[in-house]
Amino acid sequence: MHRLARSLLLATLPVGLSLSGAAIAKEVELPNTMAWTAYGTGSSGYAQAVAIGGMLQSEYGTSVRILPGDNDVSRMTPLKQGRVDLCACGIASYYGAEGVMMFAHPDWGPQPLRVITTSTASFGLSLAVAGDLDVETPADLKGKRVAYIRGDDALNKGTEAYLAFGGLTWDDVERVDYPGYGRSFDGIIAGDVDASFTTTVTPPAQQLASSPRGISWPVLDPNDTEAWERMRAIAPYFRPHEVTSGAGGISADNPLPSASYPYPIVVANQDLDDKVAYGLIKALQEHHDDYKDAAPGAKGYALEHQDLTWVIPFHDAVVDYYQEIDVWTEEMQVHQDRLVKRQNLLLDTWEQFMSGEVPEEEDAFREAWMTARAEALTEAGFDPIFE
Known part of the structure; x- marks a missing residue:
């Protein structure tokens, strides 16, 4: 229903009756x-x-x-x-x-x-960790070797968010770069790296679970408010999720307190x-x-x-x-x-940004845009999240 149509309809409703209560199918x-x-x-x-x-x-x-x-x-x-x-x-x-x-x-x-x-669905999104390391929570990843997937922003952001849950950053772990997601799991099985971001049901996670190293998943306490605030400051799309399917024995009878989106x-x-x-x-x-x-x-x-x-x-x-x-x-x-x-602020900011002098070089363009974006959001009272 268009906004105008809703406004006209609201004006005709009895006092105290909302549009939702009107059940206009x-x-x-x-x-x-x-x-x-x-x-x-x-x-x-x-x-x-x-x-x-x-x-x-x-x-x-x-x-x-x-x-x-x-x-x-x-x-x-x-x-x-x-x-x-x-x-x-x-x-x-x-x-x-x-x-x-x-x-x-x-x-x-x-x-x-x-x-x-x-x-x-029933799966979660998490860092898959080699099962021979006794990693129980994200904080236990300190000093461990963690995969960074070149060219995959979403996976790397997920990893960064999990580290933040544990009060860590990339500086607290040993970053190991891989050209692809599948290769990072080959690396865990080979003993060259210890953790990589994935879904709990993906085939590489199943392969790791059946390897000599095995698999473990960090537990995210749904009641740890400060940890969730740190995680959402990095990736606000994560939500607490009781995972009931996944490699390493996750099931409805053996759920994992974790995260998903x-x-x-x-x-x-x-x-x-x-x-x-x-x-x-x-x-x-x-x-x-x-x-x-x-x-x-x-x-x-x-x-x-x-x-x-x-x-x-x-x-x-x-x-x-x-x-x-x-x-x-x-x-x-x-x-x-x-x-x-x-959203409207971002669209307007982009239009203004592109109408001015913008750098031709790609990295310089990105830096200039991200600066303009952050300034506009901050001035309007929004968290830029990405800077």
């Missing part, structure tokens, strides 16, 4: 065809997109074409160009919304992204048609039973797994839906409004 209206980008064909993200596409075809006659992308840029470029409706992305969608890391580039900058839905994160541009955004979230929630078992991780789209105060704003029509089913609170709206204000 709308029909699902979806186009005949849609295009999404997703992770590669062997990924759980791709399998989930296929499962959702099957549900949309069966229930609404909507054909979904899924374009696999090998990396974050290749997944998000078609969305930026308007060639696809949605991206079933990873945490790089947050970096794109913030205009940092690989998006602190003349071709990118902050993107006007809005969340449609996310999946938070959604994957995939289904995002659209803010100008995605309201009817499409509303139709998608309503279909995904009302027909969850029809696809939840069709792909690993698809159960994570259930309403109880949706974090409604996360780090990227929701599409306006998604907010409308959550108001309609009476789960949207005033606190959520305050959070949403602040995220939208931050």
